[in-house]
Amino acid sequence: MTPKINQRKKIEAKNTQDERRGRGRPAVFDRATALQEAMKLFWERGYEGTSFNDLIAAMGISASSFYNSFGSKEELYCEATHSFLEWSGQWFFAILNDPSIDTRTAFARLFEATAEEFTRGDHPLGCMISLAGTHCPPGMKNIRDMMAEHRAFSESAMAARIRKGVMDGDVAPDVDCEMLAAYYSAVARGLAVQARDGAAREKLSEIGRLAMRAWPMAKSDVRE
Amino acid sequence: MTPKINQRKKIEAKNTQDERRGRGRPAVFDRATALQEAMKLFWERGYEGTSFNDLIAAMGISASSFYNSFGSKEELYCEATHSFLEWSGQWFFAILNDPSIDTRTAFARLFEATAEEFTRGDHPLGCMISLAGTHCPPGMKNIRDMMAEHRAFSESAMAARIRKGVMDGDVAPDVDCEMLAAYYSAVARGLAVQARDGAAREKLSEIGRLAMRAWPMAKSDVRE
DNA sequence: GGATTTTTGGAGTGATGACACCAAAAATAA
DNA sequence: TTATTTTTGGTGTCATCACTCCAAAAATCC
Numbered sequence: 412m413t414p415k416i417n418q419r420k421k422i423e424a425k426n427t428q429d430e431r432r433g434r435g436r437p438a439v440f441d442r443a444t445a446l447q448e449a450m451k452l453f454w455e456r457g458y459e460g461t462s463f464n465d466l467i468a469a470m471g472i473s474a475s476s477f478y479n480s481f482g483s484k485e486e487l488y489c490e491a492t493h494s495f496l497e498w499s500g501q502w503f504f505a506i507l508n509d510p511s512i513d514t515r516t517a518f519a520r521l522f523e524a525t526a527e528e529f530t531r532g533d534h535p536l537g538c539m540i541s542l543a544g545t546h547c548p549p550g551m552k553n554i555r556d557m558m559a560e561h562r563a564f565s566e567s568a569m570a571a572r573i574r575k576g577v578m579d580g581d582v583a584p585d586v587d588c589e590m591l592a593a594y595y596s597a598v599a600r601g602l603a604v605q606a607r608d609g610a611a612r613e614k615l616s617e618i619g620r621l622a623m624r625a626w627p628m629a630k631s632d633v634r635e
Numbered sequence: 636m637t638p639k640i641n642q643r644k645k646i647e648a649k650n651t652q653d654e655r656r657g658r659g660r661p662a663v664f665d666r667a668t669a670l671q672e673a674m675k676l677f678w679e680r681g682y683e684g685t686s687f688n689d690l691i692a693a694m695g696i697s698a699s700s701f702y703n704s705f706g707s708k709e710e711l712y713c714e715a716t717h718s719f720l721e722w723s724g725q726w727f728f729a730i731l732n733d734p735s736i737d738t739r740t741a742f743a744r745l746f747e748a749t750a751e752e753f754t755r756g757d758h759p760l761g762c763m764i765s766l767a768g769t770h771c772p773p774g775m776k777n778i779r780d781m782m783a784e785h786r787a788f789s790e791s792a793m794a795a796r797i798r799k800g801v802m803d804g805d806v807a808p809d810v811d812c813e814m815l816a817a818y819y820s821a822v823a824r825g826l827a828v829q830a831r832d833g834a835a836r837e838k839l840s841e842i843g844r845l846a847m848r849a850w851p852m853a854k855s856d857v858r859e
Numbered sequence: 860g861g862a863t864t865t866t867t868g869g870a871g872t873g874a875t876g877a878c879a880c881c882a883a884a885a886a887t888a889a
Numbered sequence: 890t891t892a893t894t895t896t897t898g899g900t901g902t903c904a905t906c907a908c909t910c911c912a913a914a915a916a917t918c919c
Binding site for chain 1: 679680681683684685686689761765766767769770771772775783786787811814815817818820821822823824825826827828829831832833834838841842845846847848849
């Protein structure tokens with residue numbers, strides 16, 4: 412957990428792959444692919460549940476390559492997390508910020524997409540962030556905090572979208588945007604648990620549809 | 636993980652405390668209290684995150700007492716889980732089966748109680764079941780399955796309550812009871828994540844209130 | 860008090876975890 | 890080719906984990 416010596420050396424070695432100094436043997440394995448494999452393992456088993464040996468086996472590299480390229484298990488976990496976020500953020504923000512749909516539709520589509528993404532066969536079920544770090548010993552507080560921050564980030568992105576809806580006029584002005592975002596965030600976490608427990612895609616979709624029934628009446632709906 | 640010999644001996648020793656044979660030294664520590672302490676630790680840190688040494692320290696017993704009284708870490712976890720369920724099942728089923736309130740009110744009160752129970756100071760935040768065993772290595776599949784079963788159980792209890800509501804006439808007859816239960820189950824899991832991340836009691840309450848807005852129109856509401 | 864039965868402290872076990880290090884191999888620039 | 894730089898396999902290390910065992914202590918019943 413606590414790096415001792417050679418910290419400088421590791422960092423240098425790690426950066427080397429990006430900014431090669433023109434000499435020396437280049438990497439034999441594909442760093443991005445190895446990272447993807449590590450991500451899937453962490454996603455499936457969590458941080459604690461994934462051992463060093465599991466990782467290097469799945470990544471197809473040796474212990475020293477691991478050490479040279481990724482620094483430590485914890486650093487790799489951070490990288491894998493960011494890799495996941497970059498990937499899931501694509502569909503998440505594409506839908507959330509789609510200018511061609513109103514706020515309510517955006518959230519409805521978000522849950523449709525969530526149901527699909529949480530039950531795909533080409534990667535573990537559910538979400539890598541939603542349930543991570545919720546149980547952890549005192550020594551792993553930094554990981555717990557990191558994951559809580561990621562969760563808070565997506566919740567605040569939802570809140571921002573709802574606030575935009577209020578400005579655009581497609582969300583009632585008296586709506587508590589943060590609270591509505593908290594609610595939909597909670598539903599999304601719940602979907603992650605359901606997915607983990609093997610719920611079918613259609614079940615997740617329907618839960619999302621039910622969750623949308625809590626959407627506040629728009630000003631126009633009230634008037635008409 | 637795999638007990639080898641002396642299995643018989645352990646079981647006998649374990650039962651001894653309940654059905655004493657009239658001779659020999661009785662237990663020095665309070666088994667129920669020790670179990671409570673173990674429960675809180677598991678609840679806070681999860682199965683993997685709680686070490687043998689953490690356990691015996693918190694329980695105030697020696698390794699051999701642990702071994703004699705509880706068999707193994709896994710058996711203790713099962714016991715702690717059942718202890719939790721017995722305890723949380725009290726308020727859960729008291730509200731769910733309260734004959735003096737209709738179905739919708741029962742669920743609303745369930746979320747009120749959930750918000751309160753998930754944010755109490757005298758035990759860890761959230762729920763011991765909701766998020767447990769969602770990440771685990773292959774060797775812990777039995778624990779994963781056990782927790783998934785517990786989650787499915789509470790979901791089916793909710794479904795049964797809604798079905799009763801349909802029979803009683805306070806829930807619209809065309810409601811998909813299992814799906815509605817799945818939705819509220821998901822919300823409850825989401826509340827557990829929010830609680831873990833430090834959400835205030837009032838925030839959880841409000842999320843529950845929002846979730847109740849998805850409740851299906853009763854027949855009478857539609858008619859009038 | 861003595862015999863019996865169980866608990867307890869304390870030391871030990873094999874397995875696994877997460878690194879850490881080094882000498883040899885490999886690939887590039889010159 | 891040679892010098893240089895980096896990767897890699899293999900081995901070692903230290904801690905922790907979940908148990909395991911045994912002899913001594915303690916509390917009961919007769």
